[in-house]
Amino acid sequence: MSLTGDTTLHFSEEQAMLLDAARMLSRDYGGAQARPWLESDPGYDPALWAQMVALGWPGLSLAESVGGAGLGIGAAVPVFEALGRGLLGTPLLASLLAGELLQRAAVNVPVVQSVLRELASGAPASIAWLEAEDWGARDIACELSAEGVLSGSKQQVLDAAAAEWLVVVAQQAGEPVLALLPTDAVPASARREHQLVDLSRRAQRLCLDGLAVPPEHQLRGPAVRSALRDVRLLAALLLAAEATGSAAACLDTTVAYLRTRKQFGKLIGSYQALKHPCVSLLIAIDSSRSLIYHAASLVGPGELDREAEIACRMAKAQAGDSLLEAGDRAVQFHGAMGFTWECDAQRYLRRALWCQGMYGDTRHHRRRLAALLLDP
Amino acid sequence: MIGNTEKQEFRAQVSAWMSENKPADPGFLLPQSFMEVGSEQQLEFLREWQHKVWSAGYLGIAWPRAYGGQGLDPVFQSIADQEMRRHGVPICFNVIGLGWAGPLINDIGSEADKSRYLKGILSGEDIWCQGFSEPDHGSDLVSVQTRAERDGDSYRVNGTKIWTTLGNFARYMILLARTDPAAPRKYDGLSFFLAPMQSEGIETRPIRKLTGEYGFTETFFTDAQIPASCRMGEEGEGWRIAMRTLMYERAAEAGAAGGLAFVRVVVDDLVDSLRERQRDGAPVLEDPLVRDALVQRIIEEKAILLGERRARIEALASDYPGSLALTHKLRFTESTRRLRQLAVALLGADGGLYVDDPGVPVGGFWQRAYLNSFAATIGGGTSQVQANIIAEQVLGLPR
Numbered sequence: 001m002s003l004t005g006d007t008t009l010h011f012s013e014e015q016a017m018l019l020d021a022a023r024m025l026s027r028d029y030g031g032a033q034a035r036p037w038l039e040s041d042p043g044y045d046p047a048l049w050a051q052m053v054a055l056g057w058p059g060l061s062l063a064e065s066v067g068g069a070g071l072g073i074g075a076a077v078p079v080f081e082a083l084g085r086g087l088l089g090t091p092l093l094a095s096l097l098a099g100e101l102l103q104r105a106a107v108n109v110p111v112v113q114s115v116l117r118e119l120a121s122g123a124p125a126s127i128a129w130l131e132a133e134d135w136g137a138r139d140i141a142c143e144l145s146a147e148g149v150l151s152g153s154k155q156q157v158l159d160a161a162a163a164e165w166l167v168v169v170a171q172q173a174g175e176p177v178l179a180l181l182p183t184d185a186v187p188a189s190a191r192r193e194h195q196l197v198d199l200s201r202r203a204q205r206l207c208l209d210g211l212a213v214p215p216e217h218q219l220r221g222p223a224v225r226s227a228l229r230d231v232r233l234l235a236a237l238l239l240a241a242e243a244t245g246s247a248a249a250c251l252d253t254t255v256a257y258l259r260t261r262k263q264f265g266k267l268i269g270s271y272q273a274l275k276h277p278c279v280s281l282l283i284a285i286d287s288s289r290s291l292i293y294h295a296a297s298l299v300g301p302g303e304l305d306r307e308a309e310i311a312c313r314m315a316k317a318q319a320g321d322s323l324l325e326a327g328d329r330a331v332q333f334h335g336a337m338g339f340t341w342e343c344d345a346q347r348y349l350r351r352a353l354w355c356q357g358m359y360g361d362t363r364h365h366r367r368r369l370a371a372l373l374l375d376p
Numbered sequence: 377m378i379g380n381t382e383k384q385e386f387r388a389q390v391s392a393w394m395s396e397n398k399p400a401d402p403g404f405l406l407p408q409s410f411m412e413v414g415s416e417q418q419l420e421f422l423r424e425w426q427h428k429v430w431s432a433g434y435l436g437i438a439w440p441r442a443y444g445g446q447g448l449d450p451v452f453q454s455i456a457d458q459e460m461r462r463h464g465v466p467i468c469f470n471v472i473g474l475g476w477a478g479p480l481i482n483d484i485g486s487e488a489d490k491s492r493y494l495k496g497i498l499s500g501e502d503i504w505c506q507g508f509s510e511p512d513h514g515s516d517l518v519s520v521q522t523r524a525e526r527d528g529d530s531y532r533v534n535g536t537k538i539w540t541t542l543g544n545f546a547r548y549m550i551l552l553a554r555t556d557p558a559a560p561r562k563y564d565g566l567s568f569f570l571a572p573m574q575s576e577g578i579e580t581r582p583i584r585k586l587t588g589e590y591g592f593t594e595t596f597f598t599d600a601q602i603p604a605s606c607r608m609g610e611e612g613e614g615w616r617i618a619m620r621t622l623m624y625e626r627a628a629e630a631g632a633a634g635g636l637a638f639v640r641v642v643v644d645d646l647v648d649s650l651r652e653r654q655r656d657g658a659p660v661l662e663d664p665l666v667r668d669a670l671v672q673r674i675i676e677e678k679a680i681l682l683g684e685r686r687a688r689i690e691a692l693a694s695d696y697p698g699s700l701a702l703t704h705k706l707r708f709t710e711s712t713r714r715l716r717q718l719a720v721a722l723l724g725a726d727g728g729l730y731v732d733d734p735g736v737p738v739g740g741f742w743q744r745a746y747l748n749s750f751a752a753t754i755g756g757g758t759s760q761v762q763a764n765i766i767a768e769q770v771l772g773l774p775r
Contacts, residue, residue, distance in 0.1 A: 002642065002644050003642070003643050003644050003674050003677075004643070004678040004681055005678070007681045007682055007685060009685040009686055011691060011692055251771075255771050255772065258773055259772065259773060259774065269767075269773040269774050270773070270774040270775060272764065274773075275773050276763045276767070278767060278771055278773065279767050279770075279771070282766065282771060283703055283706070283707055286699060286700060287683070289692065290682035290683045290685075290686045291675075291679055291682060293692055314678065314679075366668050366672070367664075367668070369671045369674075370664075370667035370668060370671050373670075373671060373674055374647065374661055374671075
């Protein structure tokens with residue numbers, strides 16, 4: 001096998017339909033329509049989430065046995081690409097990832113099945129995962145004692161305020177364990193809302209000290225270990241899909257400005273100093289798009305293989321960088337307008353800044369890729 | 377619809393033939409691309425190889441039977457091409473005929489043109505070259521000054537063409553010349569010719585490239601007589617036809633006869649050549665900066681291959697229609713250049729040696745390949761002109 005390896009790329013009828021539906025939703029709720037919600041409590045229009053629930057998207061990747069659509073997580077890639085175009089944020093990302101983690105870790109456990117059923121019908125959920133800034137950290141500090149009591153804290157728990165279920169990633173005697181908690185088990189005094197650079201997102205810092213987890217809500221074993229590893233990669237993929245959509249919309253915004261703004265009696269889009277970077281962005285975004293759909297073709301319900309891991313990591317590295325550059329150039333190319341709150345360029349750039357560090361930054365993924373690709 | 381079994385059987389058949397017939401190392405340097413054919417020795421070797429591939433039925437598979445092809449579905453040609461690449465066989469060097477002039481003649485040529493030219497292109501008997509660029513008009517092609525004046529049954533041609541790949545070996549040239557200097561729009565004054573090179577008044581002078589080798593020529597026309605029957609299209613249609621030719625050249629339009637136009641140098645070739653090399657007292661492949669640089673090249677290479685696939689899925693290629701096809705040349709040639717530049721950088725002090733030095737790694741392959749990579753980033757429209765075209769045609773930015 002060559003270093004470029006697998007170049008599978010499929011796009012199913014279902015994915016095409018999802019892409020169309022998500023694009024429609026993105027047109028109806030995204031862009032300018034999403035702006036008034038940015039400084040509200042939820043951060044998004046509740047009517048949008050209601051629509052997603054009505055469409056069955058929270059159960060998109062969940063098994064049919066728990067009321068999901070059984071389409072697999074690859075089907076979420078077109079959805080997030082389209083939502084990214086509208087700069088939309090809802091609990092969908094957090095919920096699908098939490099569902100995927102539970103489904104992969106312990107699909108046959110009765111408690112998990114009943115929680116997954118709730119998720120499929122629209123109860124938001126989230127994974128409490130990150131403890132410090134380092135996504136690549138080896139150890140989990142948060143501990144579940146032998147008596148089933150949690151200690152430790154988590155940060156950037158996505159959509160924790162909206163979530164009804166939390167999946168806490170903890171350890172017990174050095175072995176990873178998942179603790180399934182109804183979110184209202186975490187008292188208000190133990191939560192602090194983060195201020196995120198991307199205003200379309202919500203996340204909380206949670207102090208978990210002293211929270212008791214009933215034994216049937218504790219999941220452990222080899223499946224948990226591999227589910228954690230796989231969902232880290234899937235999280236990177238879904239965020240890459242969203243970043244790809246945001247980057248494409250960002251480039252459209254910049255191009256539209258360059259086609260109408262005049263200086264020195266000329267449309268500024270005629271200057272090569274502005275044209276050529278736009279072409280570089282187009283190429284970067286085209287690469288991101290190819291990579292996310294390639295990865296979507298490789299992520300099945302089973303344990304992710306080497307090629308799927310390579311694909312997810314490449315997708316995040318490429319898409320994260322594309323969005324950052326698209327946002328950065330959008331601000332610059334809008335001139336003084338780009339420096340204002342009113343101009344949408346800041347929304348793309350702020351989204352890029354949040355996205356780059358989440359689920360592994362570009363250098364993290366490239367470092368892992370080097371080991372995967374270059375070490376015999 | 378062609379069945380999978382049929383495709384698999386064909387693939388196995390091509391593969392077996394390639395293993396059997398792959399030529400042994402001739403003992404002299406073979407060109408990595410059709411733009412690097414510099415000697416008679418190389419030319420004869422490649423001409424013989426192309427003839428063999430065509431005779432075996434693996435070239436021009438989708439071209440009509442009447443003109444030396446086989447009239448089969450193009451999928452068979454892509455299978456044959458994939459197998460040629462996989463087996464690492466030499467290139468089919470007559471690329472301007474196979475890939476640009478041939479498809480053009482197939483698509484818009486007269487019956488007479490097709491019978492006269494196509495078979496010779498496939499067999500390698502008739503080598504083709506391209507007369508577009510001039511010393512003063514490269515990127516600004518619409519301003520070409522070579523003059524073709526109607527004179528009874530022929531045209532009298534005067535002027536100079538340059539960067540003529542295979543110019544000293546070619547039998548025919550696709551020639552863009554000005555028939556009406558007074559036309560109000562420069563575009564309308566141009567005509568397109570399938571010109572015989574062995575005419576009185578046509579002379580070629582080899583040009584030495586930055587690699588030190590010879591690979592193309594300057595072509596001088598001094599009262600050369602070109603029969604009027606060699607004109608393609610009407611007078612004044614030259615620009616439109618030339619633009620169509622460039623679409624084939626940039627692979628934005630299908631129809632090429634097939635065969636390898638160049639040896640694809642991939643990251644694997646570089647990584648393999650680095651296994652034994654040292655940097656800062658340790659294996660170069662353990663250097664984190666080198667590793668990261670290689671990973672970036674691998675991502676880029678993979679994205680290009682995936683782009684070729686995505687372009688065929690309409691729902692995933694409709695945002696900027698034509699984007700993947702129009703950007704392909706720019707992405708591919710620049711990625712190639714970057715890889716080769718990195719390769720030379722990783723040779724350490726050996727990167728400062730050149731091809732005839734007895735100590736140069738792999739015969740100076742990377743140094744020479746890097747220098748040659750500019751042929752593709754400049755020829756057929758420079759990367760910078762490509763970027764202008766993409767900005768205007770794909771993104772809709774103003775001229």
